[in-house]
Amino acid sequence: MITFTGITKRYPDGTIAVDDLDIEIPAGRTTVFVGPSGCGKTTSLRMINRMVEPTTGLITVEGQDIRDRDPAVLRRSIGYVIQQAGLFPHRTIVDNIATVPFLLGWGKPRARARARELMELVGLQPEQAKRYPHQLSGGQQQRVGVARALAADPPVLLMDEPFSAVDPVVRTSLQDELIRLQAELHKTIVFVTHDIDEAVKLGDSIAVFRPGGKLAQLDTPERLLANPVDSFVEGFIGYDRGVRRLSFFPARLLTPRTDTVVGDDVQAGRARELALRSGEPWLLVVDGERGPRGWVSTETLGAADPGTVVGSLDLVDYGHVFTVETDSLRAALDAAVLSPAGRAVGVDADGRVVGVVAQSELGSAIWSVGAEEAPTAEPVRSDG
C-alpha cells in the first residue's frame, strides 16, 4: 500500500502542481491517475520514487516513510515505465532489461537469464535479445520497457502514459498484455493516462485529478461512470458513459428465450404456430449444429406454403451475435441494435445458439442495472 497524506508540491517557479493530496493506493491492484494535461499526474507519480520531493506532506510505501530511504535504493525496488520507454540506446534488449539486476549486483549470467525469462513473459521473441532498441517497433520497445521495470521483481510499478505514443491497435494489445500480466503478478501499479477509456479498461480504481492538482474523485471505474461527483468529472468522462458502463455487467444476467428458435428443417406451418404462441414477430432459424442461419418473420411464414421447410425460405441476415458466457451487456445491446429483427442472438463459446434475447428482456436487464452496483469492478471483455 502507498499512502499520500497532505501532499503538496510547489515548483520553484511558484506553480502548484499538486495541492493537498490524500490518497490510498491499495497493494496488489492497479490504480489509475487520469485528468487533463498539467493537472499534476506525473508529479504525483514521481513523488512515489522520490524523483520529485514533495513540498509538504508524507508519503509511505508499505507503511514506511519514503524519506527514510536512500533514493537510489528505493528506486531499485520500484519499477518505472514511461512514454518513450527510455531504453538505453547503447545496450542490447537483454541488457536493457537486466539493468536493475546489474545495479543490484546479481552477476551477469543470472541477470541475463532473468531478462530472457521476462522477454518471454511480455511476449518478445528470444532472438530479439541481442538487438538494440532502435531495431524494434514502438510497441516492442514498450514491452521492453515493461520487462525492464519488472526485472528485479519490484512490488510497485509506476507507469506514466506508457502506451500513449503507439498506434491504437498496438496500444490495445499492450493494454491486454498488461491486464494478463497483472492477473498473474499482482503488483501495486500506479498508472497515469489522460485517456479515460484506458483508465476504465485497466484500473481497479481511478483517481480523477482536476486542474490545479486537486483530487476530484477516487472510485472504481464502474462507480465513476455511474456517479461522477460533479460536472467536471462528468465532462471529463465524456458522453456515452451510460452505454460504456454496461461493459461492467455480464450478459449472463440475461435469460435468452429458446422458444423462438427453430431448426431449419421445421416446416413453415409448424413454425408459424410457434411464432404465434410466443407472441414474437421473428423466429431465429438454426442449422443442425444449432449454428444461426437467419431470421424469418411471421409475415414470411404466413405467405409461405406451410409444407416447405423454413431453411429454404428467404431468411434475413442475423447480424452479429454475442457470447452469453463471456460478453457484457454492452455487446448484447450492440448485437441487438445491429440485428434487423431487433433481437440479439446469444451463442455459447462454440458458436451454438443459446437463445434469443427479446426486446423486452434486454430492455429490462439494461434498465435494471441503471440503479444497481456493478457486480465486478473489471469490465467484461467483449470480443464483439
Add this chain to the structure above:
Amino acid sequence: MITFTGITKRYPDGTIAVDDLDIEIPAGRTTVFVGPSGCGKTTSLRMINRMVEPTTGLITVEGQDIRDRDPAVLRRSIGYVIQQAGLFPHRTIVDNIATVPFLLGWGKPRARARARELMELVGLQPEQAKRYPHQLSGGQQQRVGVARALAADPPVLLMDEPFSAVDPVVRTSLQDELIRLQAELHKTIVFVTHDIDEAVKLGDSIAVFRPGGKLAQLDTPERLLANPVDSFVEGFIGYDRGVRRLSFFPARLLTPRTDTVVGDDVQAGRARELALRSGEPWLLVVDGERGPRGWVSTETLGAADPGTVVGSLDLVDYGHVFTVETDSLRAALDAAVLSPAGRAVGVDADGRVVGVVAQSELGSAIWSVGAEEAPTAEPVRSDG
C-alpha cells in the same frame, strides 16, 4: 469530382502500395480514406496532386487527366494539409497562410488581406498574425495549416491525418471546426485517417483500404457500420458499431410520452391515479418552468399521504437528459441507460421537459432502425 481508374502504384523497391484502384470522389463532399498503417492511403492521396505518379491508370480532376497539367500549377489549385502542419518556421502566420497567393503572384496586400480573412474563418485571433509558428500550440498550428490550404480557394482539399498529432480534446474541436467550415465552403475534401471514429464523424463517404493497397469498401458511414462487406472491414470498424450507428438517427424519431409527467405541486393521490392510468411504474416530476426535478415511483406515491404535493416527496435523481430536437438516438439510449428509472428524459433547447421516453418506445425506435437506412449521412451531433 475526382476519379481513379485502374490506378496501381509500385515503388522502385517493388512495394505495391496501391493495387488497381477505382474510386469516384464526388465534388463538394468529404471522402475519407481509412485503413491500417501502410495500406496505401497516403500514396493514393498524393497521386491526386502528382506528388506521387501512378505506375498505371488514370486520374482525373473535374474530368481532366491530371497528367496533362503542369504539376506545380495543379498543386496550387489543390489545398494540402499534413500531420505536423508543415508550417514554414521562417515565416509569420499570415505569410504562411499567404504562401500560395504569393506563388500565384497576387501581390502582398491582397494576399495578406486574404490570409487575415482566413485566420478569422478558422478561428485564429488577428493578433496572432505576426507570430511565428513555434509560438502557437499544436492545435493552432493545425488551424494555420488548414487556412493555408484554403488560401487560394482551391476547389479540392487533400488532408493527410491532419489532426493525428494533437491531443484528443483539441482534436475534437478541430474536427468540429472542419465540419462547420465544410458546411459553409463545400470543398471536395479527401481526408486520410486511421481512426474510424474520425472517419465516421467527418466523412460523407468512407473508403476502407485493406493491406496491399486494395479498396475494401466505399460507402456512407451509416451503411459501412450497418453492412461491412466482410470480416476485415467489420474487424477494422471495431465492436460497438451498432450503438455507434445510432448516432445517425435523430431522437426526433421518438415520441416522448407526456402523460407520465406531473408538476411538483400535484398531490400524491392525484399523481398515483395518473400513474395507474398510464400503466408506468415511474412518474417524472417537473417544476413550474417544466424543468425536471426527479422521478417518483408508484410505490412511493402509494406510501405517501395522498394530500402532500409530490414536490415534497423523496425524488429519485433524473440522471441526464437528451435534447429531442438535436440529439441522436444514441444520446437517448445513453440517457435511458443511466436513468435509475430506466426512462430517458427528453428536453427542448431551453431544458424544458418535452416528455419521457418509455422503455418500450425507445426499444422499438432502436430496433426499427436496425433494418432501416439512416435518414442522414451525417451523424447527429450529440452534446450529451
Add this chain to the structure above:
Amino acid sequence: MNLFLEFWLWISDPAQWSGGAGIPTRLGQHVLYSAQALALATLIGVPVGLVTGHTGRGGFLTASIANFARALPTIGVLMLVVIAVGIGVAPVMVALVALAVPPILVNTYEGVRGVDPQLKDAAQGMGMRGHEVLLKLELPVALPLILLGMRTAAIQVVSTATIAAYVGIGGLGRFIVDGQARREFDMVVGGSLLVVALAVLVTLMFYLLRRFLVAPGLRQAAAK
C-alpha cells in the same frame, strides 16, 4: 602576465599608427585578404552546398572534398603555390580558400539536407517548383547553419592569414613574423592580440548578420 602591459606599450606607441608598416595599413591588408578569401570560399561553398543538398546527390563527394581540403597543410599549399606562380596574393588566396571552403560547404549542405522533409513536402504540395523550394524554403531555413559555417571559416581565415607574412605579403602576420625574427616580443604579442580582436569582431559581425538575416521565427525557435 605582463603580456598585456607589453601589448599596451606597443600599441600605444604612436610610431605604430602610421606608415606602410603601421597598424592601420597592416590591419587593412589583413582584413582585405581575409574578406577576399571568405568571399571566394562563399562563392564556391554556398552554391555547391545548396545544389548538392537540394538534390541530395553528391553528398559523399562533398564530404570527401571538404575532408580533403581540411587535411591539407596550409603552409604546404602556400609554399607550393609560391614556387609555382611566384610571390603575391594568389598563393595566399589559394591556401586560405582551401581552408575556408570546408566549413562553408559542409554546413550549407547539411543545413539544406536538414530541412524537415515535411516542410519540403508541404512546399511542393503547395505548388512550389524546385528553385522556389530551394530559395524560399531551404535557403532561409538553412541560413543559420550557413552563417555558422561562414563564421567558422572567417575566424580560421583571420587567424591563418598571418602566415601570408611568410611569403612576403603584409597583414598582421608581419608583426608576428618580424617580431619573432627581431626578438621583439611586444610586437608578436601585439600582432597576436590584434588578430584575436579581429576574430572577436568577426564573431560580433556574424552575430549581427544573424540578427538581420535570419527570420525571427527561426531564431526564437532555436532559442527554445
Add this chain to the structure above:
Amino acid sequence: GGGSDPFEEGDGDTPEAGTVVVGSADFPESTLLGNIYAQALEAKDIEVETKFGIGSREVYYDQIASGNLSVFPEYNGAIQFYLDPGATSGDTDATNAAVTEELPDGLEILDSSEAENKDSLSVSRATADEYELTSIADLEPVAGELVLGGPPEFETRTQGVPGLQDRYGLEFKEFRSLDIGIVWQALKDDEIQVANLFTTDPVIVANDFVVLEDTENLFGSQNVTPLIHSASVDETAREALNAVSAQLTTETLLELNQRVSIDQEDPDEVAAEWLESAGLL
C-alpha cells in the same frame, strides 16, 4: 632528425655524454655545413645527432648555450653583432678576437675557414645598368626611389638598415620583410629593387644579379666558423672540425650551394662527396 622525446626537459639538460649534437639553421647552406660537420665527426667515430632547420639565431643560440646543441655552423661576424649589436666590424682575426671576448663561459668558436658568406646588397642587372651601380655608395642618390627587401631582422640590426643609413646615408623608399627563401624571387620579379642576399647564394649567379661592393666594410667578416658548446666537444672532435675549416673556401661553398639549391642534390650527399674529395672521410 630532431625527434627528441617530447617529454624531455629543455633547459640546462645536456644530451647523453659522448653524443655530439650538430645543429643548423633553416637555409640550405647552413644545412649543408651542418651535414659536413656531422659527417666529418662521424668519420672520427664520434656519436652524432643532428637537429637541422632551426628558424633563427635567437632560438639556436640559446640552445647551444644550454647545451642542447653542441656544434653549429656559424659566421664569425654574425656572432659578433649578435652579441654586441653596436660593434664595429673588422677583419677575420679582429672579429674572432672580439667574439671570443664576448662569448659567455661554456661557449667558444673554433678555427674560422677561409670561406666567407657575407650579407650583401644586390640588384638586378637591369637596375645596375639603369642607375649605373657598382657599389653600395652608388645607391645614395637613388635610394629614395627603391624598395629594399630582406629578412625581417635586416630592418633593425646594425649591419642592416640602420648601418646602411649611418655609413652610407641611405634612405630607401621602403623596407619589405621577406622570408630569406624568397628574397631573390622578389628581386627577380621587381617587387623589390635592392635585396639583402648572401654572397654565396647561387641565385646570384643564376639570375645574373649584381652584388654591390661594400666599400665601407659594413658587413665585416663572415667566415664560416663552428660555434660550440665547449663541454660537449672533445679534442678529437675539435680537430675534425678544424680540419674542415682548413679546407673550406668561398669557391667550394659556392659550388656546393649550387649543387644543393639549383641542381637540388641532397645536402648529405653533396657533403659526403666533398669530404671525400678533400680527404676528410
Add this chain to the structure above:
Amino acid sequence: MGDQPLIRWDWIARNWDDPVGTRLLEHIQLALVPILIGLLIAVPLGVVCARWRWLYPSVFTGVNILYAVPSIALFFLLLPYTGFTQWTAIIPLSLYTLAILVPNVVDGLYQVPQHVRQAAIAMGFSPLRRLIQVELPIALPVAIAGLRVAAVATISMVSVASLVGLGGLGQLILTDGFRRQFPTPIIVGIVLSVLLAFLVDGLLVLMQRLLTPWTRGSERAARRTSAARREAGAGTTAPATDTGSRRAEAT
C-alpha cells in the same frame, strides 16, 4: 629550379628514410600527443560544462578565443618558456583541440534524451554511475565525430610548427623544399600529411564502429540524429557545431 619535373622520384627514393621517414614520425608524434592531451582535458571539462550549464558560455568563449590566436604566434611566445622542445608545439596544439572537442562532448551529453536520463534515475543509478554507464556511452558518437575533426585539423596544423623548427613534415616542406625552391619535398610533405590525416580519420571511424555497435545498421535512423550529421562535420540544430568546429554561442 627552372624546368625540372614537378616530382623527382629519385629524390623520394633516396630520402625515404631520412629525412622523409624521420619527419613523418615527428609529425605523428607532434599530432597525436596533443590530440590525446586535448581529449584528457576536454572530457572532464565537457562533463563539468554539461552538468553546470551556466559555466559553458564562458568556457566556450575561452576555448574559442584561444583558437583564434595565430598558431605561429603561440609557438613563438612559448619558446622562451618551453624552449626548443616539442612542448612548444604540443601545448598550443592541445589548446586548439579544445575548441573542437569541448563543444562536441557537451553536445553529446546534451543530446542524451531526457527520457533516457529520467529512466536511469528512476532505476536507481547514482550520478557518477549514470555518467559513466549511461550518459558518456550515449555521447560517444558525437564526441568521436568531434575527435575526427580535431585529429584532421591538428595533423594539418602541425606543419606550422616547423616554421619554428620543431620538426614534422612542415620542415620537409619549408627547409628541404621551399628554401631550395624544390617542389618534390613540398608535395611529399603535403601528400603524407593528407594521407596521415585520412589514416587517422579512418582509424577513428573504425574505433567508433567498435565502440558504438548500437549505431550500426541504423544509418537511416542515425541520419536524423545530429550525431551522424556532425559526423559529416556539420552542425545540427540551434547550438550546432560546424566543421571547424565552433558553435553558435548560447547567447
